[in-house]
Amino acid sequence: MATIIPFRAVRPTRDKVSLVAARSYQSYTLEQLEARLRDNPFSFLHIVNPGYKYDKVISGQERYNLVRNRYLEFKEDHIFVQDAQPNYYIYKIVDRDRQEFNGIVAAASALDYEKDTIKKHEDTIEPREVVFKDYLKTVGFNAEPVLLTYPDNTIIAEVIEATQTERAEFEFTTTYRDTHYLWKVSDAATVAKIREEFKAMPTIYIADGHHRSSSSFLLYKDEKERNPNHKGDESYNFFMAYLIPESDLKIHEFNRIVKDLNGLTKEEFLIELDTIYRIENRGNMPYKPTQKHHFSMYLDGEFYSLYLRKTGYTIETSLDALDAQILYKTILQPILGIEDLRDDARIAYVNGKKDVINVKSSIDSGSYAVGFGMVPVDIEEIKQIANEGLKMPPKSTFIEPKLRSGVTIYEF
Structure with missing residues (x-):
């Protein structure tokens, strides 16, 4: 009431x-x-x-x-x-x-x-x-x-x-x-x-x-x-x-951009990703994902599509199914070493209302090394997470x- x-x-x-x-x-x-x-x-x-x-x-x-x-x-x-x-x-x-x-x-x-x-x-x-x-x-x-x-x-x-x-x-x-x-x-x-x-x-x-x-x-x-x-x-x-x-x-998404690859070479980083994602090089044409659990990545002048391997990640709650959480649990934290999404100076956010070119420009300028994009959450995801008493990662939505x-x- x-x-x-x-x-x-x-x-x-x-x-x-x-x-x-x-x-x-x-x-x-x-x-x-x-x-x-x-x-x-x-x-x-x-x-x-x-x-x-x-x-x-x-x-x-x-x-x-x-x-x-x-x-x-x-x-x-x-x-x-x-x-x-x-x-x-x-x-x-x-x-x-x-x-x-x-x-x-x-x-x-x-x-x-x-x-x-x-x-x-x-x-x-x-x-x-x-x-x-x-x-x-x-x-x-x-x-x-x-x-x-x-x-x-x-x-x-x-x-x-x-x-x-x-x-x-x-x-x-x-x-x-x-x-x-x-x-x-x-x-x-x-x-x-x-x-x-x-x-x-x-x-x-x-x-x-x-x-x-x-x-x-x-x-x-x-x-x-x-x-x-x-x-x-x-x-x-x-x-x-x-x-x-x-x-x-x-509801728009927030894209993530990261300053470095945590000491990895480009090839080492891609091999780490291959464990949990199907990776496809999309070349220099801008790419945006259209489905849940699909991500875009921009690295070293090229776009990639990342498709989550169903056998490599366990979903038990509505939060586990959230793309921002998946990105954090599979890439940002374990591979890139980012623990605190709020205060780590190595990560920044670009709201999805802006074109994917904004992410590309940040990488091409040398200020950041890699960028990730996802599809926006919907209101039902927000409500389900709230109803379960769970909390989204920072910068999950630009509303x-x-x-x-x-x-x-x-x-x-």
């Missing part, structure tokens, strides 16, 4: 939203970040990068305090205004490839996260959880929703479709040619209908945002312990989420949509 409730979002004014909305801070290069901070005084990046005002790199608690100050300034200047009553927010994205995503921005329950009603499929790193929890506690808001997904639901789909016949509160296009739309849902009967439909769902799944959701859960635990009059309806009991139906998710920060803000 999922508790998904409306909330009073803090939002940019209609005339400023296109200027405020920003991608995730980490997604910008230093040059891009500098240009946006220099040329756009309304960008949400000014809030999360408060040191720019003082031409100084600021970190830790000092930065958190200044983020809070910049946020309050945006409210004082009426760049941000809080809605008078709780709403659900229908949010639609049409990207440059004409892919369309339709969902609902709402508040999800930290208790549901604890009870595993909200299911996870990725491990989180505790120090990162604590850092972001401390950040949330100081700044008092969350501006980037966790992406949750739910089974396709006819009634919710009808509500979304009917709402979108009205004029949108927001409609703006980014420099990346993605168009964003937002509608408020405040009608009591419609709000109740949405809430009841989610309440009837036994589970929903995190698609993207495991660290954000786990940090929000830690904040909830801290605040609950500190509040002797805790009732369960305080704002810290919830976190902001964007919920979309499973059919709307777009869309990606929302902009600062369009809807949840205050604690």
